[in-house]
Amino acid sequence: KTTSKPPPLPSPLRFSKFYQSNMRILVTGGAGFIGSHLVDKLMENEKNEVIVADNYFTGSKDNLRKWIGHPRFELIRHDVTQPLLVEVDQIYHLACPASPIFYKYNPVKTIKTNVIGTLNMLGLAKRVGARILLTSTSEVYGDPLIHPQPETYWGNVNPIGVRSCYDEGKRVAETLMFDYHRQHGIEIRIARIFNTYGPRMNIDDGRVVSNFIAQALRGEPLTVQKPGTQTRSFCYVSDMVDGLIRLMEGEHTGPINIGNPGEFTMVELAETIKELIKPDVEINMVENTPDDPRQRKPDITKAKELLGWEPKVKLRDGLPLMEEDFRLRLGISKE
Numbered sequence: 001k002t003t004s005k006p007p008p009l010p011s012p013l014r015f016s017k018f019y020q021s022n023m024r025i026l027v028t029g030g031a032g033f034i035g036s037h038l039v040d041k042l043m044e045n046e047k048n049e050v051i052v053a054d055n056y057f058t059g060s061k062d063n064l065r066k067w068i069g070h071p072r073f074e075l076i077r078h079d080v081t082q083p084l085l086v087e088v089d090q091i092y093h094l095a096c097p098a099s100p101i102f103y104k105y106n107p108v109k110t111i112k113t114n115v116i117g118t119l120n121m122l123g124l125a126k127r128v129g130a131r132i133l134l135t136s137t138s139e140v141y142g143d144p145l146i147h148p149q150p151e152t153y154w155g156n157v158n159p160i161g162v163r164s165c166y167d168e169g170k171r172v173a174e175t176l177m178f179d180y181h182r183q184h185g186i187e188i189r190i191a192r193i194f195n196t197y198g199p200r201m202n203i204d205d206g207r208v209v210s211n212f213i214a215q216a217l218r219g220e221p222l223t224v225q226k227p228g229t230q231t232r233s234f235c236y237v238s239d240m241v242d243g244l245i246r247l248m249e250g251e252h253t254g255p256i257n258i259g260n261p262g263e264f265t266m267v268e269l270a271e272t273i274k275e276l277i278k279p280d281v282e283i284n285m286v287e288n289t290p291d292d293p294r295q296r297k298p299d300i301t302k303a304k305e306l307l308g309w310e311p312k313v314k315l316r317d318g319l320p321l322m323e324e325d326f327r328l329r330l331g332i333s334k335e
């Protein structure tokens, strides 16, 4: 009796047979607000295969429901503070709660997510040779003493305050990115994201735009935290996603500010939402939280010059799109 080799295994039914995928992309935090819009955009390109890793702390499967079951899409319940073994070409590293009430809820976990989570994603990038983009934040500028904020500004951050788990966590994450780049030659991209708004924000997320829209729709007073003269600059989510993809695909490591330079006081924002959504709603002045930055506005010269990017959607045009989404989710139709 001759020993014959076993028959070859059937070739696995790889979807690349049907879809010419040639870019495998990991999105951490892809079930969240910005992440899920990024996934929508990446999935539009038939050459992309997208893997989302998310622990669902602030995100949800619902944000990705249209992709669940799609052959070019995969969703993994995973906490980035644990090592992750996947084979990918690019990593968009977004995993981290972004709203103050959520990141302050378990500050030690927030720090671990920023530090250990970013370290793990860099270790992964190093092992597989992937390019990695970190979504850092305008919070690295703290309560800024320079206005508007260029990327060269080092910031004014309280290292021991209640926001530090987030601000300082992101600052360490940026440091890790540059150390892996210098020490191991990893291809890195850093986006410093300024306040972003749009559909799919958590309704009870606690951030100002979602709070004011939900309050206006429910006919509750808009809660402007004192003094109300503090400013923010709000970027619509589609502009943000466009900026992140340009940064990833471009040649510049950053950090690059991605945000909308239109600057508003919180009283102005409340007045605008009142006028657009419910003209008879009250505006109440309430106590603020510690270390609230008094002003914030991106200098986007670098994004314009290096990425050819600038935001297109004005606040007055973006707010109604978010109102529509909130009405649907809250079940409050337009009178």
Ligand code: NAD
Pocket (backbone or CB within 6 Å): 028, 029, 030, 031, 032, 033, 034, 035, 053, 054, 055, 056, 057, 058, 059, 060, 078, 079, 080, 081, 093, 094, 095, 096, 097, 098, 099, 113, 117, 135, 136, 137, 138, 192, 193, 194, 195, 196, 197
């Ligand atoms: P989000 O809270 O909606 O999304 C964050 C996602 O990360 C969620 O799906 C959450 O479940 C997931 N996550 C949190 N901790 C995790 C962990 N340990 N492991 C795996 N997944 C985890 O927030 P967002 O507004 O979409 O923000 C996305 C990114 O952009 C964050 O890194 C945030 O710091 C940054 N950013 C956002 C803004 C903004 O205005 N939205 C501003 C600056 C920076």
Ligand code: UDP
Pocket (backbone or CB within 6 Å): 082, 083, 084, 085, 086, 119, 120, 121, 122, 123, 124, 125, 126, 127
């Ligand atoms: N890591 C990971 N996935 C990988 C490779 C590494 O999650 O595919 C994690 C690994 O567990 C480690 C971190 O990334 O905690 C940093 O990895 P690196 O190889 O840079 O450092 P080391 O393992 O030598 O500490």
Ligand code: UDP
Pocket (backbone or CB within 6 Å): 100, 195, 206, 207, 208, 209, 211, 212, 223, 224, 225, 226, 230, 231, 232, 266, 288, 289, 292, 293
């Ligand atoms: N804010 C407010 N009312 C709210 C929630 C927030 O006036 O119901 C203010 C807050 O004091 C801050 C600004 O809105 O000055 C932006 O807060 P948010 O939590 O949205 O984001 P941050 O930029 O502070 O991370």
